[in-house]
Amino acid sequence: MPMKIKLGxxxxxxxxKVRFDGGHKLDRYITETLGKFIEFVPVCPEVECGLGVPRExxxxxxxxxxPRLVTVRSGVDHTERLLAWARKRxxxxxxxxxxxxxxKSDSPSSGMERVKIYSGKGMASRTxxxxxxxxxxxxxxxxxxxxxxxxxxxxxxxxxxxxxxTLKRWRDTLALGPKPGHLVEFHTRHKLLxxxxxxxxxxxxxxxxxxxxxxxxxEFCERYQTLLMEALRLKTTIRxxxxxxxxxxxxxxxxxxxxxxxxxxxxxxxxxxxxxxxIVPITLLNHYVRKYEQPYxxxxxxxNPHPIELKLRNHV
Ligand code: SF4
Numbered sequence: 001m002p003m004k005i006k007l008g009x010x011x012x013x014x015x016x017k018v019r020f021d022g023g024h025k026l027d028r029y030i031t032e033t034l035g036k037f038i039e040f041v042p043v044c045p046e047v048e049c050g051l052g053v054p055r056e057x058x059x060x061x062x063x064x065x066x067p068r069l070v071t072v073r074s075g076v077d078h079t080e081r082l083l084a085w086a087r088k089r090x091x092x093x094x095x096x097x098x099x100x101x102x103x104k105s106d107s108p109s110s111g112m113e114r115v116k117i118y119s120g121k122g123m124a125s126r127t128x129x130x131x132x133x134x135x136x137x138x139x140x141x142x143x144x145x146x147x148x149x150x151x152x153x154x155x156x157x158x159x160x161x162x163x164x165x166t167l168k169r170w171r172d173t174l175a176l177g178p179k180p181g182h183l184v185e186f187h188t189r190h191k192l193l194x195x196x197x198x199x200x201x202x203x204x205x206x207x208x209x210x211x212x213x214x215x216x217x218x219e220f221c222e223r224y225q226t227l228l229m230e231a232l233r234l235k236t237t238i239r240x241x242x243x244x245x246x247x248x249x250x251x252x253x254x255x256x257x258x259x260x261x262x263x264x265x266x267x268x269x270x271x272x273x274x275x276x277x278x279i280v281p282i283t284l285l286n287h288y289v290r291k292y293e294q295p296y297x298x299x300x301x302x303x304n305p306h307p308i309e310l311k312l313r314n315h316v
Contacts, residue, residue, distance in 0.1 A: 004039040005168045006096055008136070010104035011042035013148050018044040020057045025104060027148045037307060038164075041096050045109040045132035049085035051078065060108045060117045060128045067117050067128050069108050079131065082109060086132045090139040099167045100144035100160070102151070103133050112137070112147050142229040143167075154315035155235065163232045165306055166190065170225060178221060180212050187224075192302035194231050196244045201231030242272050245281050248297060255292040264288075278313040 011018050015026035047053060056074060060067040068079045103112040107130050115128035129137075137145060144163035150156045173186045187209045195202040205227050212220055245268050249261075256264065267284055270276045282303060289297045297303060306312050 004037060005099045005164055007034075007038045007040055007164065008093060008096070008098045008101035009040045009042055010102065010107070010110040010148075011044035011047070013102060013104055014040055014042050016042060016044065018047045018053055020046070020053070020055050022054045025148075029151065030102060030148060033310065034161075037310075041093070041098060043089065043093075043132070045082055045086060045089075045130075048089065049078075049082050051081075058108050060115060062117050062119045069131055082131050083135065086135040089132070090135055093136075093140075097171065098140070098143065099164045099171070100146070101133075101136060101140075103130065103145060103147050105147040105149045109133075112145055142226065144229075144233075154312075158312045159232075159235055161306055161310060161312065162193070163229070166193065166232060166301070167229070169301075170228065174221060178217065180217070183217075183220070183224070184209060184212065188296075189299045190228075190301055192244050192248065192300045193305060194228070195247070196236045196240050196302055198231040198234045199240070199243070201227055201234075205231070238272055238274065241278055242268060244302060245271070245285065248285050248303075251294055251297055252288050252292060255288070260288075274316050277316050282313060 009030070010025075012023075012025040013027045013030055015024045015031065017024050019025065046055065046058070056071040056076070058069055058071050058078065061070045068077050069082055070077050070079075104110040105112070106115060108115055108128070109130045109132050111128070111130040112133045113129060114126040115130055116124040116126055117128040118124045133145075137143075144160055144167065146156065146160045151160065169190075170186065173182050176182050187205060191202065191206075194205060205224065208215075208220070208224060208227065215223070249256075249264055249268070264281070264284060267276070267281045271278060271281050285297075286303055288294075289303065
């Protein structure tokens with residue numbers, strides 16, 4: 001069995017009692033469902049920088065040179081302490097080879113976006129980023145990041161997990177050598193997945209792969225990985241998926257009977273109208289891939305991108 005995907009996570013989401021009041025924020029979807037495929041590397045910025053449990057609650061306060069991390073009641077400023085720790089911690093985390101991070105929402109240390117910043121008059125705007133989350137995203141700009149609350153949105157969850165699994169496969173490919181043959185195979189198997197996120201990147205990556213013999217391999221890998229992660233960051237849409245489904249259907253031009261073609265087009269149209277989830281046309285296409293033996297399509301991650309237990313592509 002391949003090694004699990006390694007993912008950084010705000011420690012309280014795993015049930016660790018590290019919150020200011022000694023509590024936790026266990027998220028069972030994360031621990032029980034994702035936990036089957038993921039090895040978590042817990043990080044609690046406030047405890048790891050030495051603030052202890054319990055501790056006074058903190059929030060972000062607006063200041064001319066950027067928000068400060070300040071205790072709510074006594075007004076102690078912990079910004080420098082947390083930032084000094086965060087800068088060291090992100091360098092240590094390089095060793096872990098993380099494929100991404102799940103942050104605890106709304107936290108002045110761990111929140112990824114829309115964290116409240118208070119002004120002197122007690123007013124708050126939701127424009128902040130937790131201090132550790134900001135440092136992490138600056139240090140690892142290409143890594144997929146999400147918050148636990150957003151993972152309950154099926155579309156955002158799917159996008160995040162697709163990026164994690166693809167990055168893991170890319171790293172596993174690099175760990176083999178890397179050799180041009182393996183890199184080209186990686187690209188070939190991900191073509192339709194990339195197309196479903198960004199037809200533009202699909203073209204750019206195709207051009208890059210065509211030049212693989214002319215570019216030094218380390219430079220090729222760097223450029224390929226950057227474009228790949230940029231592509232997958234763009235969300236799939238119904239229109240992009242319909243485009244890919246019709247493209248796949250083109251491979252069966254000579255195999256399908258008129259009645260089969262009509263049925264497949266009807267199903268794709270029902271998906272387009274949002275009556276049925278993407279998994280339905282995908283399942284039918286997978287049936288034809290097996291029936292008519294299409295090795296190129298059989299190898300496509302688009303048709304089988306994640307472990308089935310995650311029940312993705314199942315929403316309308
Ligand atoms: S939100 Fe972040 S800082 Fe707060 S308890 Fe959780 S991991 Fe620790």
